Amino acid sequence: MPDVTLTINGQAVTAAPGTLIIEAARRHGIEIPAFCYYEGYSLQAACRMCLVEIEKNPKLQPGCTMPVAEGMVVLTESPKVVETRKAMLEFLLSNHPLDCPVCDKGGECELQDMSFRYGAGESRFTELKVHGEEQQWSPVVYYDPARCILCYRCVRVCDEGLGVTALGTQNRGVISEIIPNAGDHLVCDECGMCIDICPVGALTSGTYRYKSRPWEMNHVGTICAHCSDGCKTTLAVRDGEILRGNNRDRSGINGEFLCIKGRYAFDFVRHPERLQSPLLRVNGELQPVSWSEALSAAAAKFNEVKARGGRFGVIGATRTTNEENYFLQKFARQGLGTANIDHRRSGDVVTLLDALSGRANALATVEDLYTAKAALVIGSDLAQQHPLFAFQLRANWRHHQLTAYVVTPGPVREDLYAARAIRSEAGKELEAAASLRDDLAKSQDLVILFGDAIKGDAVRRLVEFGDSLGIPVKYLCLVDYANSRGAMDMGLLPDLGPGYQPTQTRGLNWREMLADPALDVLWVVGEDPLEETALASANAFVVVQDLFLTETAKRADVVFPSASAYEKTGTVTNSAGQVQRLKQAAKVMGVKPDLDIMGLLAKEMGLNLGIWIPDKVFEEIRRTVRGYNVALPVIATGGAAQTGAADGRIPVTVPPELIRSAGDTLFTSGTLGRYSGMLRSVMEAPGTLYKP
Amino acid sequence: MFSVVRTIWYVLLHMFHKRITVQYPDEKPYLAPRYRGRIILSRDPDGGERCVACYLCAAACPVDCIALQATEDPTGRRYPEFFRINFSRCIFCGFCEEACPTYAIQLTPDFEMGEYQRPNLVYEKEDLLINGPGKYPGYNFWRVCGVQIGGKDKGEAENEGPPVDIHSLLP
Ligand code: SF4
Ligand code: SF4
Numbered sequence: 001m002p003d004v005t006l007t008i009n010g011q012a013v014t015a016a017p018g019t020l021i022i023e024a025a026r027r028h029g030i031e032i033p034a035f036c037y038y039e040g041y042s043l044q045a046a047c048r049m050c051l052v053e054i055e056k057n058p059k060l061q062p063g064c065t066m067p068v069a070e071g072m073v074v075l076t077e078s079p080k081v082v083e084t085r086k087a088m089l090e091f092l093l094s095n096h097p098l099d100c101p102v103c104d105k106g107g108e109c110e111l112q113d114m115s116f117r118y119g120a121g122e123s124r125f126t127e128l129k130v131h132g133e134e135q136q137w138s139p140v141v142y143y144d145p146a147r148c149i150l151c152y153r154c155v156r157v158c159d160e161g162l163g164v165t166a167l168g169t170q171n172r173g174v175i176s177e178i179i180p181n182a183g184d185h186l187v188c189d190e191c192g193m194c195i196d197i198c199p200v201g202a203l204t205s206g207t208y209r210y211k212s213r214p215w216e217m218n219h220v221g222t223i224c225a226h227c228s229d230g231c232k233t234t235l236a237v238r239d240g241e242i243l244r245g246n247n248r249d250r251s252g253i254n255g256e257f258l259c260i261k262g263r264y265a266f267d268f269v270r271h272p273e274r275l276q277s278p279l280l281r282v283n284g285e286l287q288p289v290s291w292s293e294a295l296s297a298a299a300a301k302f303n304e305v306k307a308r309g310g311r312f313g314v315i316g317a318t319r320t321t322n323e324e325n326y327f328l329q330k331f332a333r334q335g336l337g338t339a340n341i342d343h344r345r346s347g348d349v350v351t352l353l354d355a356l357s358g359r360a361n362a363l364a365t366v367e368d369l370y371t372a373k374a375a376l377v378i379g380s381d382l383a384q385q386h387p388l389f390a391f392q393l394r395a396n397w398r399h400h401q402l403t404a405y406v407v408t409p410g411p412v413r414e415d416l417y418a419a420r421a422i423r424s425e426a427g428k429e430l431e432a433a434a435s436l437r438d439d440l441a442k443s444q445d446l447v448i449l450f451g452d453a454i455k456g457d458a459v460r461r462l463v464e465f466g467d468s469l470g471i472p473v474k475y476l477c478l479v480d481y482a483n484s485r486g487a488m489d490m491g492l493l494p495d496l497g498p499g500y501q502p503t504q505t506r507g508l509n510w511r512e513m514l515a516d517p518a519l520d521v522l523w524v525v526g527e528d529p530l531e532e533t534a535l536a537s538a539n540a541f542v543v544v545q546d547l548f549l550t551e552t553a554k555r556a557d558v559v560f561p562s563a564s565a566y567e568k569t570g571t572v573t574n575s576a577g578q579v580q581r582l583k584q585a586a587k588v589m590g591v592k593p594d595l596d597i598m599g600l601l602a603k604e605m606g607l608n609l610g611i612w613i614p615d616k617v618f619e620e621i622r623r624t625v626r627g628y629n630v631a632l633p634v635i636a637t638g639g640a641a642q643t644g645a646a647d648g649r650i651p652v653t654v655p656p657e658l659i660r661s662a663g664d665t666l667f668t669s670g671t672l673g674r675y676s677g678m679l680r681s682v683m684e685a686p687g688t689l690y691k692p
Numbered sequence: 693m694f695s696v697v698r699t700i701w702y703v704l705l706h707m708f709h710k711r712i713t714v715q716y717p718d719e720k721p722y723l724a725p726r727y728r729g730r731i732i733l734s735r736d737p738d739g740g741e742r743c744v745a746c747y748l749c750a751a752a753c754p755v756d757c758i759a760l761q762a763t764e765d766p767t768g769r770r771y772p773e774f775f776r777i778n779f780s781r782c783i784f785c786g787f788c789e790e791a792c793p794t795y796a797i798q799l800t801p802d803f804e805m806g807e808y809q810r811p812n813l814v815y816e817k818e819d820l821l822i823n824g825p826g827k828y829p830g831y832n833f834w835r836v837c838g839v840q841i842g843g844k845d846k847g848e849a850e851n852e853g854p855p856v857d858i859h860s861l862l863p
């Protein structure tokens with residue numbers, strides 16, 4: 001159908017047929033105020049703020065439900081409209097307290113803005129105001145019904161957006177209220193989407209409540225430190241302290257979606273047990289020492305072991321930046337001359353990239369999840385382990401009728417809308433997926449998301465299966481943490497260097513390192529391998545860089561306090577291979593970014609490993625790592641750049657037992673999660689995977 | 693010649709004028725009630741702190757000399773955990789008073805604030821709080837706002853009906 005042309009406030013506007021007046025106006029820079037209308041969710045027309053005058057139409061019409069028509073003449077700010085809006089505001093405020101001085105929304109409240117714009121602060125009503133009791137629904141969500149204007153945005157985002165359906169409405173008219181699903185409290189994802197989407201201060205959050213004002217804080221757009229979905233979170237910082245997280249500007253790959261971890265679990269930054277000084281083992285006890293003392297102790301040992309040709313083991317992390325991982329492997333391979341470097345893997349990206357070698361467009365991005373015609377999820381409780389991907393698929397289903405298929409060991413939330421959901425035992429996922437062949441082949445295209453259930457040879461068989469469908473298939477290998485993917489890309493692998501280039505010698509993997517009785521030095525950067533496996537070598541000198549005194553750090557001889565992802569700059573790569581940039585938000589006394597620690601250690605040892613400034617290291621990564629030659633302006637402006645696939649075969653076999661996902665739920669996040677008071681305080685925590 | 697005569701004439705004339713020099717500090721000048729001098733934080737008629745820590749004064753202050761931190765007491769009353777004015781920076785413009793939605797911050801006709809040590813010009817909340825409502829005797833923000841606090845439940849504010857029982861169908 002051809003586009004229609006209409007006039008809004010005298011301006012000629014073209015829009016696709018079926019576009020709503022409010023959207024057509026917005027796209028041409030004309031604002032029509034609305035409280036209940038929210039792009040992407042069902043239409044409500046409850047607040048009546050968007051009434052507009054349409055020529056030859058006797059009554060004002062709501063712009064949020066009225067589609068455009070050819071030749072329509074719309075006035076959005078005519079005297080009649082302004083007068084009506086003011087009257088509508090008077091109705092909305094008939095029971096509203098206008099407590100702006102003590103209301104957390106003050107300064108960024110849509111109702112406050114409109115009351116100012118249309119001058120409706122004074123009311124002609126003489127009736128008493130009807131107010132309900134303020135309620136705390138969970139550690140995250142507070143509700144003050146007096147301020148609620150019943151726009152149902154919260155109800156819709158929870159129901160339609162997340163599929164949780166934790167909120168509803170009770171009663172009618174002046175006494176209607178929003179109510180939580182468990183009577184007087186919430187049992188939900190605790191994502192805080194409802195709080196952010198609320199146009200007024202009716203829903204407030206437990207972390208930010210009564211703390212600050214929007215104009216008092218600096219807003220720093222960085223990347224969530226938790227799972228591998230790579231959500232952009234905008235942290236509001238005051239005096240070096242993070243006060244809240246959200247993404248109201250809808251930038252980044254996640255729009256405004258964030259789960260509880262991205263929105264609230266930043267409090268580990270100021271956890272009282274945070275290490276803030278280097279520790280050195282003196283007479284069997286870890287004692288705080290100065291940086292120079294700790295650095296020289298570690299460097300002296302490294303040099304000594306290197307000189308006598310001793311055995312090093314280096315274990316990197318899945319939360320440190322690409323720059324740090326790259327520098328670490330360079331340090332290990334060039335500086336220490338060892339091939340024993342590894343990290344804990346949670347998905348078989350290596351085999352996937354090998355199986356897909358030579359193909360363009362076979363790796364799915366986060367955007368693809370929203371545009372694909374069909375999706376197959378294998379072996380992951382997506383809504384719990386990869387909340388953003390689950391949200392994208394759900395939005396795709398709502399907006400573009402995605403056909404979803406699920407093959408999991410237990411019930412998952414995607415079952416609610418999946419065309420077919422199959423339960424399969426561990427190890428039988430591929431056979432179960434094969435039974436969907438006829439259904440899948442009917443679709444125009446397909447995205448396959450798989451977790452650690454498919455690894456090693458199974459990945460190759462999955463790709464063969466995808467090829468046999470005869471439709472374009474894209475793959476997404478799900479991994480655990482913020483930079484799990486980057487750790488592999490940067491070559492924290494015993495047999496592969498940066499960009500999956502095979503190395504000359506194959507080193508020990510991390511399990512072998514821990515089991516090696518002759519290991520001289522174990523260097524662990526931001527990881528806690530000793531929580532599950534004991535260290536065989538009793539005399540090993542252990543150097544740990546971490547935020548907290550983990551099990552591994554307790555065994556260490558030197559501990560360096562490192563900065564978390566929210567306290568440094570650098571880049572991280574999400575599950576889908578999209579690189580994004582971290583920006584420093586918080587400041588913590590006494591810690592240094594891992595890159596600085598490694599750089600200083602190299603200097604102390606007299607090594608020349610190049611400059612250790614994140615931007616410079618990233619330049620080197622762009623030059624040398626396959627697929628990382630991404631456009632700098634994209635990531636510098638807070639966007640996500642897709643890394644290219646490693647073209648060319650990767651001649652290694654991956655031992656499947658090394659690949660294991662930690663199985664985090666919505667409310668856990670490895671070590672970091674243990675140190676987040678917010679995550680631990682919600683009653684759903686830690687939760688279990690695969691619950692209906 | 694003429695100008696000298698005129699000068700002497702004026703000197704003579706002024707000898708009989710009323711003197712305008714005030715013998716400060718023995719004698720104090722008259723200052724209008726709205727004179728913009730030392731800033732205070734007032735209390736509401738019930739004796740509670742008026743300031744609700746809304747940060748508007750800090751935002752309005754052109755020299756950025758007000759610092760505070762909001763917090764709430766166990767009953768839900770919002771108040772400043774600390775409230776600090778750096779008078780060595782303050783230019784006594786009165787913008788804070790203008791911005792304050794609760795009449796908490798007020799400028800008073802007191803200008804005698806000289807100090808030998810500059811740090812002594814940083815006033816904390818204890819130094820700012822006075823024991824009265826200042827220029828606005830009757831006003832109590834918590835009486836008109838819809839938030840419940842200790843001693844005032846939902847529905848007990850001015851112009852407010854009793855809270856809704858959501859389990860009943862009648863308003
Ligand atoms: S919701 Fe908005 S208008 Fe209402 S009290 Fe809060 S800031 Fe003011
Ligand atoms: S926090 Fe999230 S899951 Fe819970 S009610 Fe709000 S929108 Fe729904």
Ligand code: SF4
Nearest residue numbers: 148149151152154198
């Ligand atoms: S709580 Fe907020 S989002 Fe929900 S209906 Fe009320 S005003 Fe709308």
Ligand code: SF4
Nearest residue numbers: 224226227231259262
């Ligand atoms: S989905 Fe993952 S990346 Fe996004 S906010 Fe949650 S934990 Fe962070």
Ligand code: SF4
Nearest residue numbers: 743744746747749792
């Ligand atoms: S404007 Fe008034 S109520 Fe707000 S913080 Fe300043 S003194 Fe307190």
